[in-house]
Amino acid sequence: MTMNTDTTHAPQLRSWVASANVAGCDFPIQNLPFGRFRPAGSAEAFRIGVAIGDQVLDLKAAGLVAHADMNALMGATPAERRALRERLSAGLAEGSAQQAAWAQALVPQAQCDYTVPCEVRDYTDFYTSVHHATTVGKQFRPDNPLLPNYKWVPIGYHGRASSIMVSGTAFKRPQGQTKAADAAVPTFGPCKRLDYELELAYFVGQGNALGEPVGIDSAEAHLFGVGLFNDWSARDLQAWEYQPLGPFLSKNFASTVSPWIVTMEALAPFRAPFTRPAGDPQPLPYLDSAANRAQGALDITLEVWLQTAKMRAAGEEGVRLTRGNTTQAAYWTAAQLVAHHTVNGCNLNPGDLLGSGTLSGPTPGEAGSLLELSQGGKQPISLPNGETRSFLEDGDTLILRGWCERAGAVRIGLGEARGTVIG
Structure with a gap:
């Protein structure tokens, strides 16, 4: 059950999402938590997002997943989960080649509705x-x-x-x-x-x-x-x-x-x-x-x-x-x-x-x-x-x-x- 740190935890790592670099922020680039969201007040289906600063990165819009099934993502192997975390970290880091594309996949958290982050069956x-x-x-x-x-x-x-x-x-x-x-x-x-x-x-x-x-x-x-x-x-x-x-x-x-x-x-x-x-x-x-x-x-x-x-x-x-x-x-x-x-x-x-x-x-x-x-x-x-x-x-x-x-x-x-x- 060894849990080791890696480059995604580096204290010097900063994001091109400016709000993620604010001291005391809950969601710096070292965090990258998962949830389900949709535009506030809409009837759209909930989709998978990752919190970064005061924004949400839409994983499907960013080309990181092809579905909205959070439970399927959670059921991935630990190696697959780490690989996704590394892709997210690299893409959200300052100087990333993904900045222009992924900036279009950001939604302000204040403009989102949320649901239970996955389907809890038991x-x-x-x-x-x-x-x-x-x-x-x-x-x-x-x-x-x-x-x-x-x-x-x-x-x-x-x-x-x-x-x-x-x-x-x-x-x-x-x-x-x-x-x-x-x-x-x-x-x-x-x-x-x-x-x-x-x-x-x-x-x-x-x-x-x-x-x-x-x-x-x-x-x-x-x-x-x-x-x-x-x-x-x-x-x-x-x-x-x-x-x-x-x-x-x-x-x-x-x-x-x-x-x-x-x-x-x-x-x-x-x-x-x-x-x-x-x-x-x-x-x-x-x-x-x-x-x-x-x-x-x-x-x-x-x-x-x-x-x-x-x-x-x-x-x-x-x-x-x-x-x-x-x-x-x-x-x-x-x-x-x-x-x-x-x-x-x-x-x-x-x-x-x-x-x-x-x-x-x-x-x-x-x-x-x-x-x-x-x-x-x-x-x-x-x-x-x-x-x-x-x-x-x-x-x-x-x-x-x-x-x-x-x-x-x-x-x-x-x-x-x-x-x-x-x-």
């Missing part, structure tokens, strides 16, 4: 943050917050793919059954404890055949890339319905994903060692390898922002709730999730989405949900404009942002995943 949600699992567990099991299997097996369940939405989409507050602790019977109505979950989406590239597990050392060859993911959660519905089979209506009503998939190749300069705290059990052999220990973790900074309806009306961008890093939050690596998911012979397919689960760090300022920030609603958080929140209210917009930054490498971003709840 979606699995994991539970990889030990800090989140512990904090939430304390609210339900104060004396035994972490169940005994947590540190041995990546916990996951299969979610609903049809309700995954692209960033910018509004969704209705879910309804369902809830039951107060002192009530004799449940009631039906709108969710009163609506929450967000700060996650990453790991997108599968090449699949595996049914019955053929993917080994830990080849697991990342089956991953295409990473996006931001908000797996909205109806906490009150979940508390009543989750036993014995787990969440159902509390999770299947909406999940928001960013429009861009940052490839595993782009993330190569931002790898980190994967280590377990002293005294914790080490992964079983099928979940362990020297390469995974050396560089299995991803070093991604993640932020959560909240913009209330009142803030929006006042022209305010919103307020940052938390900032954390995946190296502190994730107890399992992406490679371990793929290896575990397939060890029983389960077949993954191009475009499958593996949610990381809520990524919470060890401090309150790194929490990945309001359930943690407000301590289950017992301590509402105060906002700068005088409002308070225990859980999300109608009109609230929640924004996830992420980026990678390290000495000796050019900063790359994941864009944002933005969603608004309506009544």
